[in-house]
Amino acid sequence: MKLLNQIATAGLLSLTALSAWSQTYPDKPVKVVVTTVPGPLDAFARAVLEQMQRRLKQPFVVENKAGAGGNLGADIVAKSPADGYTLLFALDTTFTVNPTLYKKMPFDVTKDFVPIAVPVTYSQALAVNPNLKVASVADFVKLAKDKHLTYASGGNGSPSHLTMAAFMATAGLDMTHVPYKGTGASVIDVMAGQVDSVFAVGSGILPQAKAGKLRALAVSGDKRSGAAPELPTIAESGFPSFNASFAYALLAPAGTPEPIVKLLAREVELAMNTPEVKELNRQADYTATGLTQPQSAAWLADARHRWAEVIRKSNITAD
Template sequence: MNFDVKEKEVNAMNKLAGAMALIGTLAMAMPGPAAAQYPEKTVRVIVPTVPGPLDAFARAVAKQMSDKLKQPFIIDNRAGAGGNLGADMVAKAAPDGYTLLFALDTTLTVNPSLYDKMPFDVNKDFAIISVPVTYSQMLAVGPNVKASTLPELVQMAKTQKMSYASGGNGSPSHLTMAAFLSTAGVEMTHIPYKGTGASVVDVMGGQVDSVFAVVSGVWPQAKAGKLKALAVSGSTRSPSAPEIPTVAESGYPGFNASFAYVLAAPAGTPKEVLQVLAREAQAAMNSKEVQDLDRQADYTPTGLSPEESASWIRDARRRWSDVITKAKITAN
């Protein structure tokens, strides 16, 4: 046997194996074809509400993503059925990254318990990209209500009939008060409105005693003396109103009723595309324009990864299911 020839063959095979391993390593490090080419055309971002706070936030984030990825990100408002209409369009869209959902988290966390029948499966039909921000509700009472703290309001509710306004059945303002009343063990009469703005106006006018509403919709009126702010619903104090305690600090440890915005894609969207979207959504959150909006609207950036965002949605769905069941809340 010619050992020199045999040794040369072995060396050649080792070199070939090393080259193949190097190619494999490089291939794993490089983005897949979907990510390398995405996006190649306009991305449609469905916002399932009328123009308002969510719409403004979605447009700010979409602009940053569009500028970075060099393709239009077009907002398409498709309101209806508490967000279900627009979300269903995304659930049934092609899973290619060109149709996205930018919604209130309640569409995916509250609606499954609120509606008898859902047009999509919240557990199977979406890939969660980001829960970019959370926000709290602020509890306020009219200037004529003789309560300056949350314990005082609870004591009043124990001895007399009281009412609270909301932006509608199943709205964040309704859900937050329902959660609190259950925690405090008291009752108040619910007066639903078609929108939070009208509900706040009637609390200022004395037609209704109290309301939970977004901080930006209540705090300016409280500073002007038209309302009395008692507490905020989140786990931390509001950056806009740091002097106002949380519900938890006011005698109800562990209480936390926060809401969020969520960016999602149809289930089955390529992982590489989802990674691009998650990366650019986070980059948008770090932009001055979006950070300024966060401060103005009292949003708290989360910094959550896609996996952590999906977990946040699942946890919120469980919490609100319990609240809705106990309070017997329906969409009607």
């Protein structure tokens, strides 16, 4: 009985210490590794972190570490102290796609990290060169079955590549993949007529479609785009099971004290409700998820399972 009392007392003291720690956290700057060069993810991360540092009264310092589909930056964080002072802002694909895409990973996505938040999702827009005589997804599928078409992407294993691979598998299509080093270049060549079609983020497609340089046909997510509500989803266009959404995620090294993880999750939620972040989401066509910390972890696990099936069936590799 005495031993049990000692164990209970030790546990209570440990919880009290963690609670006190979370009340003083952070008491110094927090480093946040962003796994891309300055661009959409970087802009979103900085907007959220700016709100967090206003409330928590400590700098959240961004370090951009791009490379290997996010693996380079994630590996740095995986090997950092689990004290809440090194965090990771990444594309979800580092944790949902890379484990199947890469033959060898420098870290274990399930054991080396604890998800804090998956605050937004975004879909891809399917677009074609305006000279392609199609006005709908049904037209596109029919033409692709009658004539061999090409599609561009931002590179092997990129969201644009994965979305088209999933769509081709769903629609029973066989098209030639033309990978680029970045989505911007791929969209430019579709506008120029060098490639027939592309899936890309709405912010890269919709302005060009409104200018008549592309023809947008549909979006890949389970909801219509707020920036172009006239566009149907792929699911509404004859493929009801189709849903290809991607996300941004904030994570910490595994072992980070739970009170700190919960505090950070709460701060992300508060940041998402500020006018500044809401406006950024509107302009970028992001959808706020409203997911809790446990739900964010479940979202990543579910997406990892879904994309593993697509990658294996489509024989996609990182090379």
